[in-house]
Each structure stands twice: as structure tokens, then as C-alpha cells.
Amino acid sequence: MHKTWQYLVNPFLNATRSSFTLAQTINNYHYIALKGKLDDPYFKAMYEVYLPLHDTYEDLFTKWKAKQQSQTGQTDSVVKLLDDLSDKYDDWELEIRRFHKKESSEYKALLGSGKGVFTKGTQVSRIAAVKALAENLKDREPLKTAKEDIDNFILKLTAAHENKDSAKKDTGNHSDELENARIAICIQQYIHLGMLIAKFASNPESIENYFDTAHIRNLDNGSKDDEDDSEGGNPPAQ
Numbered sequence: 441m442h443k444t445w446q447y448l449v450n451p452f453l454n455a456t457r458s459s460f461t462l463a464q465t466i467n468n469y470h471y472i473a474l475k476g477k478l479d480d481p482y483f484k485a486m487y488e489v490y491l492p493l494h495d496t497y498e499d500l501f502t503k504w505k506a507k508q509q510s511q512t513g514q515t516d517s518v519v520k521l522l523d524d525l526s527d528k529y530d531d532w533e534l535e536i537r538r539f540h541k542k543e544s545s546e547y548k549a550l551l552g553s554g555k556g557v558f559t560k561g562t563q564v565s566r567i568a569a570v571k572a573l574a575e576n577l578k579d580r581e582p583l584k585t586a587k588e589d590i591d592n593f594i595l596k597l598t599a600a601h602e603n604k605d606s607a608k609k610d611t612g613n614h615s616d617e618l619e620n621a622r623i624a625i626c627i628q629q630y631i632h633l634g635m636l637i638a639k640f641a642s643n644p645e646s647i648e649n650y651f652d653t654a655h656i657r658n659l660d661n662g663s664k665d666d667e668d669d670s671e672g673g674n675p676p677a678q
Contacts, residue, residue, distance in 0.1 A: 452626035455656045457523040460615075462655055463622045464501045467494055469652035470629055482639065486632055493628050504618050517600040521593075522566060528557045528593060532573070535586040548577050567597055 471494040483516035496535035502554065533551060540547040549575060557569040571594055578586040640646045 447610050450630045452651075453623065453628045456622060460501060460618055460622060462503065463625065464497065466629070466652040466655055467497050467625050470494075470625075470632070470650060472603075473650040486635065489520060490628055490632070493621070497618070497625050500621050501616045505617060517603070518563060518597070521600055525566065525570070525593075526555070526559050528589075529555055532586050532590060533676060536583060536597060539582045552606050563601065566582050566673060567594075570594055570597065 452466065457467065471487075471490060474483055474490055478487060493671040533555070536547060536550055540550070553569070558566055560566075561569075571592060574587060574590045574594055577583050580587070601649065631648070633651070634648060636647045637644065
């Protein structure tokens with residue numbers, strides 16, 4: 441099988457493929473390195489091309505991280521409400537038994553499936569179980585208090601679940617934009633690599649001053665964006 445020549449493979453794309461955080465790290469490194477050479481027209485021209493790409497990525501990355509945090513908060517809200525559902529069920533079940541014996545057909549019509557449908561299964565199925573109970577309590581005047589409490593709980597649970605889904609969708613939209621911006625900075629860094637090879641052909645070691653090679657070399661980093669807290673360093677003094 442034909443193997444692509446290594447110099448025709450963009451190392452910046454490869455290194456950051458699984459991590460927006462790592463992409464931001466190498467983005468800042470390259471930006472700072474170029475900014476430190478603005479007195480040289482060669483580097484100034486590179487900087488002016490790279491600046492808008494850097495700024496776009498940094499802005500989208502910040503918004504994406506904020507959306508991630510928002511999504512986590514919304515998910516926590518749903519989880520907390522569902523954790524409360526076990527105690528809520530006990531309260532409702534106790535109220536229902538005040539009017540219907542456990543062996544009665546009325547009780548079985550309301551809670552015949554048992555507590556498990558409220559405390560186990562997917563979030564959607566557990567929410568559906570609460571809504572079904574509320575529906576079955578319609579027009580049962582003696583259980584009006586329980587019905588009102590269940591309705592209030594449903595409102596909180598539904599709102600939290602919808603907010604979670606909305607936050608998840610927003611994060612996905614931002615990640616698509618961020619991926620396009622990641623590709624843009626990686627392509628431009630690859631272009632700059634070629635330009636610096638031309639400039640430092642007799643002294644290629646100097647090129648390392650302009651790229652975060654410590655991270656770029658680690659192509660099999662396996663980092664994930666929700667776990668990667670790596671901080672980018674600064675370019676060495678030149």
C-alpha cells in the first residue's frame with residue numbers, strides 16, 4: 441500500500457484532530473512567536489495573515505467552552521431533579537394510599553407498574569412515567585393536592601430537560617464553527633512552516649522557535665476536550 445510522504449501530511453491538523461484545547465495551545469504559541477518578530481518585514485507579513493485566524497479561533501474557542509459549561513450545568517439540573525424523584529414518589533404514593541388501598545384496582549391503575557419506572561431507565565422514560573401519573577390523576581378530586589405537586593414537578597423537570605437539549609444543540613453548532621476555524625489555523629501554520637523552511641533552509645533548527653513542537657510531535661496524545669487542561673507555553677526568547 442502506498443504511504444503518503446510525511447512532508448505532505450499536515451502535522452498541525454493531525455496533532456489537534458481530537459482536541460480543540462490543544463489547537464488553542466498551538467494557536468497561541470505560533471501567534472506569540474510571530475508577534476515577537478514584527479520588526480522583521482518577513483515575519484510581519486506572516487503575522488498580518490495569521491492574526492485574524494488566531495482571533496477567530498480564540499473567540500470561538502472561548503464561546504464553545506462557555507457553552508460546554510452551560511450544558512454541564514443544565515445536565516446537572518436534570519440529574520438533581522431525577523435524584524429527587526425517588527423521595528417524590530414516596531410522598532405521592534403515601535398520599536394515594538390515604539384514599540386507595542394498595543390491593544385496590546384504583547391504586548393499581550395509578551401505580552401498578554411500581555416505583556422502578558420512576559427511578560430507573562432513561563431520563564425520557566422516567567419523565568414520561570411522571571407525566572402518565574399526572575394524566576391518570578385527572579378528575580380525582582381527593583388526590584388534588586398530589587396532582588398539583590406532580591404538575592409542578594413536571595414543569596421543573598420538563599424545563600430543565602429542554603434547557604439541557606438546547607444547550608447541547610448550541611454546543612454542537614459552536615463546535616462545527618470551531619472545527620472550521622481549527623482547520624484554518626492548521627492550514628495557515630502549515631503554509632508558514634513551508635515559508636520558514638525556505639527562510640531557514642541552512643539552519644532548520646531555528647524553525648522550532650515558531651511552533652509548539654512539544655505538543656505537535658505528540659500525534660497520539662489521545663486527549664479529549666472535556667479532560668484536556670494542558671496549558672500552552674510561550675515561545676523561547678529569540
